[in-house]
Amino acid sequence: MNLWQEFLNDPVIFISFTGLAIVIGLCIFYAVYFVYKVEHEQPDGK
Numbered sequence: 001m002n003l004w005q006e007f008l009n010d011p012v013i014f015i016s017f018t019g020l021a022i023v024i025g026l027c028i029f030y031a032v033y034f035v036y037k038v039e040h041e042q043p044d045g046k
Helices: 003-009 011-039
Strands: none
Touching: 003 011
């Protein structure tokens, strides 16, 4: 059977990979956000 057709027709596979994509997307977002905040940190000026 075609793997793409099975992916779209089986809700368990579809929801699992969709959830995994969301989690990986959030991990990438927060990693980039953390690096951005560290690089643009303002000195205290004390």
